[in-house]
Amino acid sequence: MKYTQQGIAITGCGSATPKQILSNEDLSQMVDTSDEWIKTRTGISTRHLASLDNSLSQLGAKAASQALSMAGLEASEIDLIVLATSTADDLFGSACQIQSLLGASRAVAFDLTAACSGFVFGLITVAQFIRMGVYRNVLLIGGDILSRWVDWSDRNSCVLFGDGAGAVVCQATESRDGLLGFEMCSDGNYNSFLNLAYQPQSKSLVHEVSIAQGGYEFITMNGREVYRFAVAKVPEVIEKALYRAELGTDDVDWLILHQANQRIMDAVASRLNIPDEKVISNVANYGNTSAASIPLALNEAVRNGKIQPGNIIAISGFGAGLTWGAAIFQWGN
Template identity: 65%
Template sequence: MQNTGIIITGSGSAVPAACLENSAMTALVDTSDEWITTRTGIKKRRIASEKESLSGLAAVASLQAIAMAGITAQDIDLILLATSTPDDLYGSACKVQAALGANRAVAFDLTAACSGFIFGMVTAAQYVNTGVFKNVLVVGADIHSRWVNWQDRTTCVLFGDGAGAVVMQASSSNNLLGFELRSDGSQNHYLNLGYTAQSQQLTKDITVGKGNYQHVTMNGKEVYRFAAQKVPEVIDKALFRANISVENVDWLLLHQANQRILDAVAQRLGIPDHKVISNLANYGNTSAASIPLALDEAVRAGKIKNNHIIAASGFGAGLTWGAAIFKWGK
């Protein structure tokens, strides 16, 4: 089977209607706009209501990406939904498929937390490269407001909800230039949303754990240390695989976790501030949605243009991290 190249031809994004500003969070926890802004760079975030769904946000973002790519939902062969917060524990990709009317598409969820979108892009590329599929929709979406402890100021101020999507298509060109993916489960305890069981006895000899999940827990200092060290390394490795120097990168697009992390990574790589894409102030950490959401905004604002080279990197729970170097457009 002959290898096929990949182009990234469409993007889309969606966020909930409600906006929670830093000043309003003082009613929830002992904090202030200054405390949040100076430590994170976040000013506000979008929060999903009980009537809004992850699959609904994902579908809106997907339709935008499909329209920009100039194809229809029936042309989609595969839908990869990168999320850690599905509407259904069994997965939400099939609900997105149904909402789009993409009845030819295979659909499944992929979970790699805040690295999910990068992992999703690389996974999609393998299907396209081998000629199995021609049109792949990669979606990153998360609703962490469902799972944060709103009395814990170390986590609740960080997260927002949203979705972003791209269309990746088979081509004679290959615009996914290089990538590198990593995982280290020995550091899982620094950031997780763990299962917790309530004991329930079924018979005299058999006991089961009644399922539930705890709130998001994070060791912020260790996660910062991990990101500041590992993200520049993985981007360097991806650039090496792409045979591209950092000077040729047009945009650095990182998972929008903390402005301090974005600044530290850019400084270590020697990338100037004007090449760093950041919309963290308006949306907070939207996990798997953060990279495609920021990408879509930059494309629609005219910042990212055809053939611009983007160095993107996701990092987070697992712990997982990865980077992809790609050109935008046809």
């Protein structure tokens, strides 16, 4: 196969969240907490939660449909679908289910797992397929249903998480490359700070042959260490991505961080000397939606007119793994 060099343009976005909303007042009836305690420490007021009738595939397909409509594309024109998620409906992956729901019969589809960094890692991944000339029209979806894996009796973690999906359409362009710079990092030495571990139990099959079968535990998190990690590493990775883009923080029109905690976002923006009015935040309404959080915030900001074509946007994801990364891109054609 002969490859041709081309650039990437992000031409459409969309999002979807479940109808159910759990407020801080609701949580105070479940665990020893209060609206004031949650808001002060996280900035979160409400979160959307998937019911038994909701699936990640349905949320992802709805977000993708909105993104396709904005980009002016039909599902049949999509070449590749990448789903960034840690909570697929099927352990083998849900991207193919989304492909079927959309009717994107030409598209290759696969899942990518990098937890809360998933959307950033996914954007960087799909850009390489486009830049090499392999695919022209790509759907990137970030989505998670973390409520499936939350310990709802743990007041330190259950207040944080919500469910949702966001999507963008990335298209090939010969005029320019909209992905201006990026950086990705991982460090498994800090895996214990935030994980969702498999808990095996020994099952004997025949003499001297046994296997490990079991299930996954609830999400566990060392909030203090995650905060320290994010505040130290996220500004650094954004600065590296800006350096690769030959840009400075003054060139950034909008900063969209993984919507984990308002205190983290405030601290990162302060360290980068990016003013509050340039920071996109919707964590108050959705909580931490993992791989969905950045595209959810992006979609809202585009549709309410904040983000305009040509704006330079810095995004950064950080979370379990531990993984973290940043990308600098220009919105629109």
